[in-house]
Amino acid sequence: MHSSLPDIATVIEHALLQPGITSPEINQGCQDADRYGFPVVCVYPSAVQQCNELLHQRPCRVCAVIGFPSGATTPAVKYYEAMEAVESGAQELDVVINLGWLKEGKTQAVYKEIAQIVSETKQTIKAILEMNLLTQAEQKLAAEICLDAGIHYLKTGTGWLGGATVEQVKLLQKISNNRVGIKASGGIKTIEQAQELLLAGATRIGTSRGIDLVKQQAELTT
Numbered sequence: 001m002h003s004s005l006p007d008i009a010t011v012i013e014h015a016l017l018q019p020g021i022t023s024p025e026i027n028q029g030c031q032d033a034d035r036y037g038f039p040v041v042c043v044y045p046s047a048v049q050q051c052n053e054l055l056h057q058r059p060c061r062v063c064a065v066i067g068f069p070s071g072a073t074t075p076a077v078k079y080y081e082a083m084e085a086v087e088s089g090a091q092e093l094d095v096v097i098n099l100g101w102l103k104e105g106k107t108q109a110v111y112k113e114i115a116q117i118v119s120e121t122k123q124t125i126k127a128i129l130e131m132n133l134l135t136q137a138e139q140k141l142a143a144e145i146c147l148d149a150g151i152h153y154l155k156t157g158t159g160w161l162g163g164a165t166v167e168q169v170k171l172l173q174k175i176s177n178n179r180v181g182i183k184a185s186g187g188i189k190t191i192e193q194a195q196e197l198l199l200a201g202a203t204r205i206g207t208s209r210g211i212d213l214v215k216q217q218a219e220l221t222t
Contacts, residue, residue: 005195005198005199006198007217008191008194008195008205008210008213008214008217009036009037009038009210009214010037010039011039011198011202011203011204011205012036012038012039012040012204012205012206012207012210012213012214013038013039013040013041013042013063013183013185013204013205013206013207014029014032014033014038014040014041014042014207014208014210015042015159015185015206015207015208016029016041016042016043016047016208017042017043017044017065017068017159017208018208021044021047023047023050026043026047026050026051026054027050027054029041029043030050030051030054030055030060031054032210032211033055033060033210034055034058034060036210036211036214037059038060038210039059039060039061039204040060040061040062040063040092040204041055041060041061041062041063042063042064042065042094042206043062043063043064043065044064044065044068045064045065045066045081045084045085045088045090048062048064048085048088048089048090049088049089051089052088052089052090053089061091061092061124062089062090062091062092063090063091063092063093063094063124063126064081064082064085064088064090064092064093064094065093065094065095065096065128065158066078066081066082066085066093066094066095066096066117067081067095067096067098068094068096068128068158069096069158069160069161070096070099071095071096071097071098071099071128071130072098072099072100075109075112075113075116078095078113078117079113079116079117079120082095082117082120082121083120083121086121086123090123091123091124092123092124092125092126093117093121093123093124093125093126094126094128094155094183094206095114095117095125095126095127095128096128096130096158097110097113097114097127097128097129097130097142097145097146098110098113099130099133099134102134102138102141102142102145103134103138107141107145110142110145111145111148111149114127114145114146114149114150114151115148115149115150118149118150118151119150124152124153125150125151125152125153126151126152126153126154126155126181126183127142127146127149127151127153127154127155128155128157128158128185129142129143129146129154129155129156129157130157130158130161131156131157131168132157132161132162132163132186133161136171139168139171140171140175143171143172143175143176144175147175147176147179147180151180152180152181153180153181153182153183153203153204154172154175154176154180154181154182154183155182155183155184155185155206156168156169156172156182156183156184156185156186157185157186158185158186159185159186159187159206160186161186162186162187163186163187163188164184164185164186164187164188164197164202166196166197166200168184169182169184169197169200169201169202170200170201172201173200173201181203181204182201182202182203182204183202183203183204183205183206184197184202184204184205184206185205185206185207186206188205188206188207188209188213189207189209189212190213190216191213191216191217191220194207194213
């Protein structure tokens with residue numbers, strides 16, 4: 001294992017985002033996150049209150065996805081969803097940008113939507129760029145708009161439309177120049193993949209396979 005890489009558990013955002021996920025599964029996911037020392041659980045807004053109650057006074061933070069997975073709801077709906085999630089106990093928000101607006105060149109609309117959520121919620125905001133659907137020029141533009149809007153992390157994608165790549169992370173690292181964190185999300189199933197993304201500049205790994213990654217890393221070090 002590369003000596004500069006962290007204990008993988010310390011950078012995992014434990015994704016509990018399967019369609020149809022149930023309250024008992026959310027409960028188990030929160031227990032797992034607490035047990036393994038994951039810093040964040042990432043859930044739908046409807047699960048935030050449950051997670052907040054389960055993880056109250058625990059180090060694991062609750063993150064809600066906003067406008068997920070398409071990013072195509074209206075700014076008013078995204079804003080309300082974000083505010084309600086925070087009122088229910090979310091400390092972090094993963095917000096999908098409006099990809100259609102970005103592609104049409106409606107950069108001010110994209111900026112305003114994200115900037116309002118950043119300024120009004122006063123929580124840690126991660127902008128989901130869905131890089132697999134964007135050209136490299138669009139990826140760069142999306143990242144720059146979100147940086148200007150004051151986000152705290154750039155996130156490669158939802159994980160629903162392809163996986164995170166080393167190239168995507170390197171691009172975000174170059175554009176952000178260590179000003180914000182980088183969350184790689186989607187298709188991360190092996191410790192080797194996770195380590196490559198971390199070496200490329202990722203600071204968080206979004207995955208539903210965090211426990212597998214912890215066990216794989218333990219095997220490498222024994």
